[in-house]
């Protein structure tokens with residue numbers, strides 16, 4: 087009898103452990119510029135929302151640095167390649183993520199998490215959701231988010247000085263995805279981050295192999311985005327070279343036609359999702375987020 091009791095208890099424990107292990111896929115969030123891991127009005131509320139909608143899910147909101155202030159400042163002044171290496175290490179060390187995770191990047195966090203997928207396939211990223219990410223970079227920040235005007239003024243000052251100056255590339259995050267359509271050659275040669283992950287400079291076949299391991303990529307574009315120029319960048323579109331009015335889209339780009347990252351293959355397999363949200367940059371409603379992101383990609 088005692089043995090049976092133990093056996094039952096044991097199976098129950100095994101069942102619980104298994105449902106924990108095989109339970110909801112964890113979620114990793116990467117905040118945008120001017121924001122931090124744990125702002126109760128942004129990432130904090132998203133984390134809470136996901137936890138409420140997906141029971142028992144583990145949500146990790148990435149903090150780049152040792153505290154919230156460092157995290158915010160690093161979003162402007164810590165080399166993006168360094169940030170991505172730091173995140174790869176954090177993810178590899180987190181035992182709860184080892185069976186895979188879904189990733190949601192907000193604004194610049196979108197292109198950063200794509201870089202994580204391309205450079206660091208372990209632990210495996212299952213779905214990648216980019217919310218207002220700038221996958222072909224930006225050529226203009228009409229407005230700067232966040233509350234700190236001092237930081238925004240410094241970003242503008244440095245970009246005006248010259249985004250492709252080596253010293254600025256090394257330390258200004260926004261210069262590292264600054265894409266000047268009047269100077270495509272310089273961009274290709276000098277951009278230490280975006281040109282690299284978009285296979286514009288040297289080709290790295292591993293980037294394609296790794297990105298193809300992601301099951302689904304969802305790209306959210308804000309239809310009235312007043313912060314990202316051009317907003318088409320959120321779907322991998324950009325200005326045609328030599329001007330800043332007309333744009334091309336992903337399907338028309340070399341990245342796609344030569345399938346340098348596997349996006350064509352993914353699109354043809356129905357694994358690439360173009361989502362549109364009404365409103366300005368990151369101004370989605372809770373209902374929109376639940377029905378388009380949580381229910382489709384996190385459950």
Ligand SMILES: *[C@@H]1O[C@H](CO)[C@@H](O)[C@H](O)[C@H]1NC(C)=O
Nearest residue numbers: 204205206288290291292293
């Ligand atoms: C290609 O990318 C992988 C993953 O980041 C890296 O380990 C490798 O060194 C890169 N290869 C080249 C030639 O840069």
Ligand SMILES: *[C@@H]1O[C@H](CO)[C@@H](O)[C@H](O)[C@H]1NC(C)=O
Nearest residue numbers: 155159233234235236237238
């Ligand atoms: C803005 O950031 C700067 C540089 O980190 C800091 O010195 C300043 O106190 C911040 N201002 C506000 C209003 O938070």
Ligand SMILES: *[C@@H]1O[C@H](CO)[C@@H](O)[C@H](O)[C@H]1NC(C)=O
Nearest residue numbers: 321323334335336337338360
């Ligand atoms: C790009 O534009 C072409 C021509 O208008 C269209 O057929 C295609 O679906 C568009 N692709 C994307 C990704 O929007």
